[in-house]
Amino acid sequence: AQTVTQSQPEMSVQEAETVTLSCTYDTSENNYYLFWYKQPPSRQMILVIRQEAYKQQNATENRFSVNFQKAAKSFSLKISDSQLGDTAMYFCAFMENNDMRFGAGTRLTVKP
Amino acid sequence: DAGVTQSPTHLIKTRGQHVTLRCSPISGHKSVSWYQQVLGQGPQFIFQYYEKEERGRGNFPDRFSARQFPNYSSELNVNALLLGDSALYLCASSLGTTTQETQYFGPGTRLLVL
Numbered sequence: 001a002q003t004v005t006q007s008q009p010e011m012s013v014q015e016a017e018t019v020t021l022s023c024t025y026d027t028s029e030n031n032y033y034l035f036w037y038k039q040p041p042s043r044q045m046i047l048v049i050r051q052e053a054y055k056q057q058n059a060t061e062n063r064f065s066v067n068f069q070k071a072a073k074s075f076s077l078k079i080s081d082s083q084l085g086d087t088a089m090y091f092c093a094f095m096e097n098n099d100m101r102f103g104a105g106t107r108l109t110v111k112p
Numbered sequence: 113d114a115g116v117t118q119s120p121t122h123l124i125k126t127r128g129q130h131v132t133l134r135c136s137p138i139s140g141h142k143s144v145s146w147y148q149q150v151l152g153q154g155p156q157f158i159f160q161y162y163e164k165e166e167r168g169r170g171n172f173p174d175r176f177s178a179r180q181f182p183n184y185s186s187e188l189n190v191n192a193l194l195l196g197d198s199a200l201y202l203c204a205s206s207l208g209t210t211t212q213e214t215q216y217f218g219p220g221t222r223l224l225v226l
Binding site: 037042043044045046047091098099103104105 | 145209219
């Protein structure tokens with residue numbers, strides 16, 4: 001069974017700086033999808049970015065980008081120009097065969 | 113467009129009772145998935161339904177059941193509640209069931225079992 005590991009329970013960053021959240025996963029499959037979700041204190045989970053495993057190019061969405069290393073089974077999220085509104089729990093997720101697995105999350109605090 | 117909606121927002125029950133949680137997907141979405149998020153942890157997959165049929169089930173006891181209606185809304189039922197069932201229950205909808213499809217989450221129902 002696939003597992004998702006987020007090794008950083010908490011992180012903080014100064015406003016306008018860059019932060020990277022790490023995620024590793026385990027699977028024996030070759031075709032799958034990876035996601036980063038954000039859950040602000042109001043609790044609604046919001047999709048930040050997604051990556052298809054068959055694509056070598058790293059996904060980018062405005063200030064958010066990923067570093068996808070398929071061989072290493074690593075999927076980190078980089079947030080550039082951090083904003084106060086980025087403060088939230090961030091969950092890495094892996095989907096295979098209709099089963100979405102989430103990591104335990106990283107609590108990110110952006111400091112003014 | 114309205115997003116995924118869930119009701120109620122909060123619920124308090126006692127051990128042994130039964131609870132029903134409801135979810136309405138985004139218009140046009142035919143798939144609904146349910147997750148349990150215990151405080152301090154990531155969501156855990158409970159069920160996925162598509163076109164009224166169960167398409168996936170996580171590692172949860174038979175006390176947990178769900179169904180999907182012709183309008184694609186869904187209910188999650190939990191019988192014989194235990195203290196450990198206290199959690200945020202999230203519903204997510206997607207167009208279909210293929211792995212590539214993004215799931216969109218609702219605000220959740222916070223269940224407290226006393």
